[in-house]
Amino acid sequence: MERIILHCDCNNFYASVESLFNPKLRGRPFAVAGDPDQRHGIVLAKNYEAKRYGVKTGNPLWLAKQLCPDIIFVPPHFDLYMNFSQTIRNIYYEYTDRVEPYGMDECWLDVTGCVPAFDGGKMIADELRERIKRELGITISAGVSFNKVFAKLASDYKKPDATTVIPYESFREFVWPLPVGDLLFVGRATARIFERKCIRTIGDLANTSRETLKSWLGKWGEVLWLYANGYDSTPVARFGSQPEIKSIGNSTTLPRDLTELEEVKITFMVLSESVAARLRKHGFQCETVQISIRGTDLSWIERQGKLEAPSCDSTSIYKKALELFIKNWVPGKPIRSLGVRGCNLSSRQVCQLSLMKSVQQIQRREKIEEVLDGLRFRFGNKIVVRGTMLADKSLSDMDPQTDYPHLVLSTVHSQI
Amino acid sequence: MGKKYIEVAAYFDTEGKIVPVMFWWDDGKSYQIDRVLDIRRAASLKAGGTGMRYTCRILGKERYLYYDDFTNRWFVEVPDKVS
Ligand SMILES: [Mg+2]
Secondary structure (H helix, E strand, O other): OOOOEEEEEEOOHHHHHHHHHOHHHOOOOEEEEOOOOOOOOEEEEEOHHHHOOOOOOOOEHHHHHHHOOOOEEEOOOHHHHHHHHHHHHHHHHOOOOOEEEOOOOEEEEEOEOOEOOOHHHHHHHHHHHHHHHHHHOOOEEEEEEOOHHHHHHHHHHOOOOOEEEEOHHHHHHHHOOOEHHHOOOOOHHHHHHHHHOOOOEHHHHHOOOHHHHHHHHOHHHHHHHHHHOOOOOOOOOOOOOOOOOOOEEEEEEEEEEEOOHHHHHHHHHHHHHHHHHHHHHOOEEEEEEEEEEEEOOOOEEEEEEEEEEEEOOHHHHHHHHHHHHHHHOOOOOOEEEEEEEEEEEEEOOOOOOOOOHHHHHHHHHHHHHHHHHHHHHHHOHHHOOOHHHHHOHHHOOOOOOOOHHHHHHHOOOOOO | OEEEEEEEEEEEOOOOOEEEEEEEOOOOOEEEOOEEEEEEEEEEOOOOEEEEEEEEEEOOEEEEEEEEOOOOEEEEEEOHHHO
16 A cells, blocks of 8 residues: 655754744844854754855854854754654644654654545645644645655755655656755765766666665665665654553533533533544544533442444434433432543544445534534634534523633543 | 733633633733633744633733743733833
C-alpha cells in the first residue's frame, strides 16, 4: 500500500518565536544570538530579513554585524522554544500517533489510513499549516510524499508557509533535476565526492549503478541509491508513544439537581454529542457505552451496555445511555451529576460497507454528524443545536450571575 | 497595538478547565465577564503572544482575553499608547 508521509518544518523556528513575542522585531533584520555580550557568540537563528544580507546560522556575531550593520541580536529563550515544540507536536498527535521528531522543529507524520487517498495528505498538511499559524502564530513548511526522504525534500522545496507534494507518479520529474546536495544525508563531504564524479543532480545519482556507488561510498552509497530511486521504506517511528486511549468520556456536575426525565435527556444529549465528536476526532468508534450517575445523597452508580454495532454517532450513544438510565435509576430520584463514556474503542473503518440496514443507518448518521463537526469547527458550537436542547429554556438560557447552563456546556470536559 | 497583563479572577472546575469571571484594569476598576462565547488556542500578533483565547462579553461588547498557559498570565491587546 502506498504510504502518505508528511514532513513538517517550522520556518526559522527560534527567530519566528522571538518575533511573535516581540512585535518590534518584525520586518527588521535580527538574529537569536548565543551569548550576545561575549566576543565568541554565534548566530543560532536569523529571520528572513537578516538572511537577505547573507547572515548564516553559525556565523560569529562580529561577522553577522559586518554583513548587516543594522542587525539586532536577541538572547535565546529555550524554554519557550521547548514549549512551542511540544504544543506543535501535540497538534500533530491529533492527526496520527505516528509522529517522529527530527530535531526540535521538524517532524515526520505517517497519515496513511487517516485519509482515504493520497490527495488527503495535502489537505492535512494545509490544515496543519493554518492551525499552527492561527494557534501559535508561526509558520511551517510541509512536504507530502510516499516516503520520508522525499517528504523532507518537499518541505525544504518551498518556504515559508507552503505545502509541496511529491506523488509517486511524478517523482522522477520532480526530484531528479534537483541538486544532489538537497537529498537527506548527503552532507558536504559526500557532495564533494559526487562533484568529482560528475554527479550533480539526484537523477545522476539514481542512474549511477548501485555497484559503482557501493565501490565509492560503501553501504552508504547503496542507501543513497535507494533514496534517489524512491525506495526509502523506513517507517515513521512512534516516538515517546502517547498514552493509549482506553475510553472517551464526558461528565458534568449539574447547575441544579435534576428530577425530570426531560432534563436528563437534554444533559445526556449534550454529553453524547461531545463524546461522539471526540471519538470521531480521534478516529475511534466505541462498542460499549457507560453511564455514571451521582445522586444528591452522594449515591453513585455506573452501568454499561453494548451497542448494536461499534459506532461513533451521538444518537446511538444517547439512546443507549438513556436506556441504561431508565433501567437503573429510580424515577424522580434527584441527580447531582451525570456522565457518559464510550468504551471498548477500535479504530474507525471509514469505508467499511455493510448490508445490515441498521448499520447503514448508523453510518449515515455518522456522516451527517461529521458535516456538523465541520460546521461547528468553522462557525462555533452553537451554529447547529438539537431541537431537544431548546426544549428546556432554563437549561439553555441564563443571566450573568447564575450563568449555570452555560457552565454546563462549557464544563463538558475531557476525561481521556 | 501592544500587550497588557491584567489581574483576573477565574473559575476552575474539577477537571482543570478555566473560565474567567472578572478582571481588574490597572486603575483598579473591575469588570465582570458576562459570558464566555468561545475558547480556543490562538496567537495574538497584535499583542505578541499566544495562549487560550477567551472571547468574552463585557458590558455588551466582545473582547478577547488571552491566558498564556506557558507563564500563567492573562493579557489583552491594547492600543500602543496605553501599554
Ligand atoms: Mg526549521
